[in-house]
Amino acid sequence: MKRGRQVRAVMTVDVAVVQPGMPVEAAAALLERRDVGGAPVVGEDGRVLGFVTRGDLPKRAGRRLGRWRKSAKAAEVMSTPPVTVGADDDLGRAARLMNARRVHRLPVLAADGTLAGLVSRGDLGRVFLRPDSEIRDEVRDEVLDRELCLDPASLDIAVRDGVVSLTGTVERNSVVPVIPVMLALVGRVDGVVAVKEHLRVGVDARTVLADEPAAGRVLG
Template sequence: MRAEAVMSSPVVGIEPSASIAEAATMMLSRKISGLPVIRADGTLVGIVSEGDFLRRGELGTKRQRSRWLEFLVSPGKVADEYVHANGRRVSEVMSDNVVATTRDASLEDVVDLMARHHVNRLPVVEGGKVVGIITRSDLLRALLRVLPASDAEDGDDEQIRRNIVAELAGQSWAGTSTIHVSVNKGIVDLSGPIFDERERLAARVAAENVPGVKAVTDSLFWVEPLSGMVIN
């Protein structure tokens, strides 16, 4: 799936000359936590988010340092923090180091960018202009669209069993799996030894994701790999 398939468009943005009051009002009224900052010609120049309003002079939350620590901080950094805590325009408090993506980026690339840069939203840019935005909510909606229906249809038990075995065989954590799989009317029973307790839940998840599975019962037992001791 590509970014274009999940992005929101048109984009709700704000101009850099807007006041921080306008930005805060827009975020609250639309129930969003951030806004791309866009010039009148559609060019992306920054992002303003709730985090940019945390350290404000009006709230008494601006950064405070001891005298000796203040001495170690460069005057430029202190000046920058002053602007962020007291600025009245979006352009003065926004983050201008914007992480963006493109229409044809894969969702894998989108999620990697979000995770690597610790951001909740990615503007989608084409020719320097903002054409969409992807938030974590957009990814959640995309997930809902592709999740299988909760009510499993009847399937062939042997085919279900083979599919689960194949899924386990393809997982590195299962190794040469010692997990035995049996299926009766869509009810899966997992039995046999596991060598790390975390494999128990992973095996259940692997089975639950196979089409036709109605429920999974767990008869697995944990064997400590060094001593061979069975741990209940």
Template structure:
């Protein structure tokens, strides 16, 4: 099954946006229709040049009837806070938490809009099947982290809680394996029953 690692793995690919020339009336109607509190503003080339939010609308057009004269380009917040599609899920979560964002535009290397990621999207990793988590962790341990003969590790996953059992060469390696297990998306907690080999 697919390993969830980057924003591209969990983002919503169908995105509602407006161009910089969109008037207030159209912006409000689009927000109402789709239930969004903010929208990315795009250039003619599809690059994200700003974000217009309900707060922008309330502050910048308060008390005036400018719904057909003020545009998204005049009201939008710049520079826009975006996240690259290849950003890690953890990195996107930190950015979202730091700025108190509910959703962020996702861009490619040229800054073109390719999707949007929300808090709910990032939480999808905690819905991963236990078998998926166990498969990814076993692949990581056997392919990269356990040289032949240095450890015998059994992986069990129940509702996102990982249990590691087995024998490792030393306590330092056991600590490394626990840190690796915690880094796998969808892991809620890790219990280690690993023990070090006793020298003969």
């Protein structure tokens, strides 16, 4: 099976950047001029210090300023620590991180920790807006059958909105140690946002788990 596509393949490299000492008004004008919803706050060394969004700038500035009559700086109102992803990370990790942290954009870091680009939900959509049926076919044919030499009919594979659910009973001893590998490979399939497993250990496989109860248990 092909390796998961990397973030660098879809990220934007022409990124609007806000300096930490930039006044909030100037930062808001920059976002408006570039027609973007948010931008990373980057220090002189190229490292990402935080993130500001068009909607949060006036709101946070108002809370910060209160009755004071000075202009707030971007560093005072940015979200920190920033939620970032590596340029060499696979797109599945970026998608899961966006969902878990409920953000729409992620600064992308180069190997040295400096800003390399920005990836948005729209960027990921080019790869991750795949039909669930297409994802299911790849999980069945590429991961289970070709990569792991498992009988696809032994598991029930359901996919909904990119979330893969694997349900079934593991009957062979040799399959139990392979389960973590299987879940990792499924998670790397383009379009997969998350993987859920509901796998039970059958009679023939219980000897692998010393503390396995008689009725079996759900793995994971």
